[in-house]
Amino acid sequence: MLHTYVESHLQRALASINAPSDTNVVFEIPRQQGQGHLSTTVAMALAKSMRGNPRAIAQSIVDALGNDVPFVQSIEIAGPGFINITFDAAAFHDMLRTMIEQGADVGRSDIGGGRTVNVEYVSANPTGPLHAGHGRNCAVGDTIANLLAWCGFAVTREYYFNNAGNQMNKLGESIDARVRHRLGDPEFPFPEDGYHGEYIHAIADDIVATRQDAYEACSDDERRAFCRRAGEQWCFDLIKKTLDSLNIHHDVFFNEDSLYTEGKITATIEALRQRGLVYEKDGATWLALTELGQQQDKVIVKSSGEPTYRLPDIAYHAGKLAQGYDMLVDIFGADHIATIPDVLAGVTALGQDASKVRVVIHQMVTFVENGEVVKFSKRSGKSFTLDELIDEVGADVVRFFFVMRAAGTHLEFDLGLAKEEGDKNPVFYLQYAHARIASILRKAAEQGIAVDESADLHVLAHERELELITLLSRFRQVVERAADQLEPHTVAEYLRDLAAAYHNFYHDCRILGSEPAVQGARLLLAEVTRRAMRNGLAVLGVGAPEVM
RNA sequence: GCGUCCAUAGCUCAGCUGGAUAGAGCAGCAGCCUUCUAAGCUGCGGGUCGCAGGUUCGAAUCCUGCUGGGCGCGCCA
Structure with missing residues (x-):
């Protein structure tokens, strides 16, 4: 990332003008041309606390930076106080070199540091086939698990079910x-x-x-x-x-019934009772959720003697935390949203740290074809199964379509678009970029030209080349952010941009047949792009075809 | 009625935890292949960021209210 070249220099400059030591320096990549390669708003942010004109503060920062910062070509102050930094080509070559050295693992991160995460998803009870709507939970959950694993977390994929209800x-x-x-x-x-x-x-x-x-x-x-x-x-x-x-494989299938057979249910009731949170009324057993800041008390054991779902849910989550997981991730549809506060309150009451539980809520899916809503209903028996959807459009398209939009928004799944095996389909745009690179590498190999990782990169100076390198350099940060925020769709967005940058590069920069030095550097750039694209698609659970 | 999520171009959606002239795909129009995959690239048109206030040097983004919609509000899960 470009900012790593200036971050420490900027911190030193800030210290020299007596800016608060906890100043958070925010970097952005300017959208407009002529605003440099990197921009920071730190001067404007400091204007308040330092009681100064933001442009004047920016000027003093720039003065303190001096003009001998390595890799930096020029620094300008623009607009209300942006500090715009333009790098020389060597910065891009240096970034690309770093990525080359990461080899096949380009973009991999270790921010997880081996911390343990349990991701629970799908969790449909075995009362029938998965229906098409389940696809979103499957894809979002598995992609989040992939993201966390890719970022160095020790991930357990769990499926919770109830076969006794x-x-x-x-x-x-x-x-x-x-x-x-x-x-x-x-x-x-x-x-x-x-x-x-x-x-x-x-x-x-x-x-x-x-x-x-x-x-x-x-x-x-x-x-x-x-x-x-x-x-x-x-x-x-x-x-x-x-x-x-869909290439989804769980590590653990957790049967709710085991909570009963192992005494966890009664133990949970007793633990809650000891805390004075349980009482009997109308023949049922109630949990005093109002004592825990919730809207109303809820029944945890029916007058029939059967617990409601709430009790095993609390016992299940408390049990997972007691196993020592550093983080729990639940993937729920919007129809389960109301149960979450109750469960978290119960878990907290049992002495566990509920802040370790992160819940991803995804909204419902509407399937559309030719502008008309396609209905499906399990009850009526006229079910539209996930298998049918996969048969119709293919596993890659299913996985991609379900994660390409933010989980929190209602998803419109356009079956017509999904079935399209052509340029309109966003999945193929990405896969095509990968296949194009694979093709050119094949062609090069046929001509006896191998990718040379030690190729001299200094010949890379074309605008398209630098743009592609910039985008590649963001890959790891994009994945880290997606993992941190549990937002898989940002990876899909990024890969579209990466594919576009490659197509632009490919269009404007001839690779094979260029003079040998240029050919070698461009071939290597293409290879790094291929690795990044393949890794990104792998995180999404989408294949990276060699030929299309 | 209460809770919660959502509202951005004709359509589907982004918008990097408050920044510069709000972006992309699709749809529409006009171009680019005797050379590495045209499943690609280039250009044009298209906006009261649901409405009204507020905070701020600065708001699509934060706060309040309203309108419209999804999902919940059970001794179902």
Whole structure:
């Protein structure tokens, strides 16, 4: 990054004009031409505390800097007090050299320092296939996990599920009914609010075909449980297969039921009770959330004796913190937003540090094709599954489209655009840049020209070359920021800019057939770009094709 | 009604934790291939940053209110 060349000099200059020692120097890359390569607003920020004219402060900073700062060509004061710095080409060559030395790992960071992070995402219960809308949680969660891993965190990818609830019973009853229909009892009643999806028939067919004897040996109650287990198995197999096709693999599948069998639920209630936060009312057990700053108290154990989801959620999060994770990341859809404060309050009440929990809320997805909203509904059984979406547009497009917008905004997924295998599709724009580089490297190899990492970079002076180097130099910072802020879409934005910078360079700067020194330096620049693009796409979980 | 997220070009969206003349893609119009992939590049048009106040040298960005929309507000998860 350019700012590293001037940061220490600037700090010294600030000290010499008696600026406060905690002054935060903010650097920006100016948008407009003629404003240098790098800009800082520090003089304007200091105007208040130092009670001075910002331009005058800027002038004294520039005077204190002197004109012998290495790599700096010129410094100008502009507008209300911007300090604009123009670097000489050697700064760009130096940055590129640093990136060359990072080899295939260009852009990798160690800001995580080995700290442990648990990222929990997908977490759909095994009551059916993942539907298309689940794709956003999958892609956002896995990309965040990738980002953190890329930045030196020790990441655990976790999937939390519940195979004991009401919905699972409904699943078992639904399958049971379909099996009985097949075994000569067509009048057997289908449960109210049962699952109507096609997959229920598929599961029933499977049971009849492979386990009919075992099924018929069961009592009525056992049959429902049998079907529930068969359904869970079938659904999980399918979910894992779907995730696998998106290259998503969890390290831990955490069964909510283990919280019961291991006594964590009762232990949690007792711990909360000891703190005076639990009371009985109307036959139920309540958590005094108002004591913890929340709006209202909530039931944690129903009068039926069953806990509500809130209790295991608290026990689950407290348990993960107790395992010693430095950070927990939850990926939730907007429909779960209200549960978060309760869980965090409960976790805090149990003596854990809730500030270690970071929750990424993503808004809902609308699928659009030809300007019309495409409906999907699990309830009606007319489900639009994630598998179908992947079949339609491909795994790369699915992953990219779900992370290319900020998680907090409503996402419009344009199926028409996604299906387009051409220039309109933003994924191909990135992949094409990579394939173009791969192609040129192949062509060079055919001509007996290898990438020479020790090539002299001084011949790189074209505006397009310097722009490309500047963009490349930002790669690591972009990834670090995306990891820190848990904002994967900024990587997608960056890669678009990087691809554009490469296409510009490619268009204006002939590589093969140039004079040997220029050819060598440009080939090396192309190779570094390829590495950065491949790494960036890998973080997004998108492939980097050699040929398109 | 309460909570929460959102509102930026015709459409979909960025906007780097307050900075300079608010950007990109798509759509529209006009150009560029006998040479490394035209899935590319170049140019043009297009804006009351939802509205109204406030803080500040300076606001799309921070605060308040309002309007419009998404999602929640259960002894469902």
